[in-house]
Each structure stands twice: as structure tokens, then as C-alpha cells.
Amino acid sequence: MDGYIRETDSNQRVINNALKFTAMSTSFFNQVAQLDFTGVLQLNISKGAENNLIVSVMLNNEQCGDNAKNLIPPLTFNATPQEFDEGFFKQITAPIQTVSGLMVDMEKFLKKMEEVKKQSAMEKEKTEKAKKEKEAKDKKYKEAMTKVDALEKEGKHREALIKVPNVTEFPEEADEIRKRKSSLSDKFSAPSLFGIVDEQTEEPTTTQIKDEEYEQQVNELYSECEDSYCDEKEQKY
Secondary structure: OHHHHHHHHHHHHHHHHHHHHHHHHHHHHHHHHHOOOOOEEEEEEEEOHHHOEEEEEEEEOOOOOOHHHHHOOOEEEEEOHHHHHHHHHHHHHHHHHHHHHHHHHHHHHHHHHHHHHHHHHHHHHHHHHHHHHHHHHHHHHHHHHHHHHHHHHOOOHHHHHHHOOOOOOOHHHHHHHHHHHHHHHOOEEEEOOOOOEEEOOOOOOHHHHHHHHHHHHHHHHHHHHHHHHHHHHHHHO
16 A cells, blocks of 8 residues: 555656646746847756756847947856746846846947937037138138238228228128228228228418419519510610
């Protein structure tokens, strides 16, 4: 009777193990499917000491371009088959989810950084372009004003006024341009037909006219006297 009971218990254990294996084999992939991860889940299984199994789990996400992902170590477990059956998925669920989320975040971070770099490069290019344009404009203005200075020193006020830059072209220098034009305009008496002021001309005064007329009359009388003297002298001889 005892032998029968022992044999029955042994058969029951075999049946239970078979049921467990069947349950494990039928639910394994369902449990894998329930894991929350992005990428490729790799499982490496090898036999260890004392009938233990060594299982390493690694998640690889090819979409993540950050090489730092290679620094993430695999999950490694050393346990009996029964312990794996009872708690394997409980042990890997949270870590796999964390690693997967980390890789996704790393990829998002890289894309964001690429976008930031692109925007930064565009802004830098835009800034450099604006700087070059300003430098060229400042150079053009200085060269124009240098010509104005040179013409003014030579007394060519009309030409200097013409060479003064236009306010519409250099609005930031409006005050200086207006003052310079006003200064040059003061050297002319009235605006000409083309809106450019003429240089002041010295009008002869009434006194000057009278003096000139008197001098002309004296010269005429002197000339008449000289002619009369010559006539008398000829008659005498």
C-alpha cells in the first residue's frame, strides 16, 4: 500500500510539472506581449551550476541614435527553472519598461538637440549676414562722408552737398546727415532750380557803381585834354 502511495505521489508530481510546463509554454509569449517596450528584446539562456539557469535580457532600440545606450547593461538572472517560472516576468517587467522609456527619451532628446543645433546654425548665419551687411553699410557711409569732408576743405561746397548721403538710405544717421546738409546749405544764398543752393555772389554796392562812373568820366576828360593839347602843339609848329 505504501509503495502504491509513493508511486501515486511521484506520478502526481510529474503531472503537475507537465501542467506547469504546458502553462508556461502557452503563456510565455502572452506575457512577453504584455511587456511595455519599444525595440528588440533579446534573451540569452545558458546553464549554470547546480542545474540553475543563467538568463540575460537586453533591450535594443535601433531607432535610438545615442551611443550611450550601449552603456546600459543587460538584466542577468541566475536561478532555478522553478524560480524563473514563478517570478521571471515579475522581475523584468519594471526594468524593461524603464530601459525602453529611457531609450525613447534619449532618441527624443537627440532629435530635439538636432533641431536646436539647426535653429542655432540658422540664427548664427542670420546674425553673421546681418553683421556683414551692417559693416558694408557703415563702410559705404564713412567713405561718402570722407568725400564730403575732402570737397568741403577744397571749398567745393556745392559738390560736397551733392555727395552727402541720403537719409532714406541711412536712416540711423539721419541727425548727422541733416546737420551736415544744413551746414553746407548755409554757404549758399538761395536754392537753385534743382533744389541745390547757390554759392553767395557779391553784389556791387551803389557807392562802388558811382566810383566806377566817376573814374570813367575823369579818364574821358583826361583823354580830351590830351587830344586838345596835341592839336595846339601841332598848330604852333
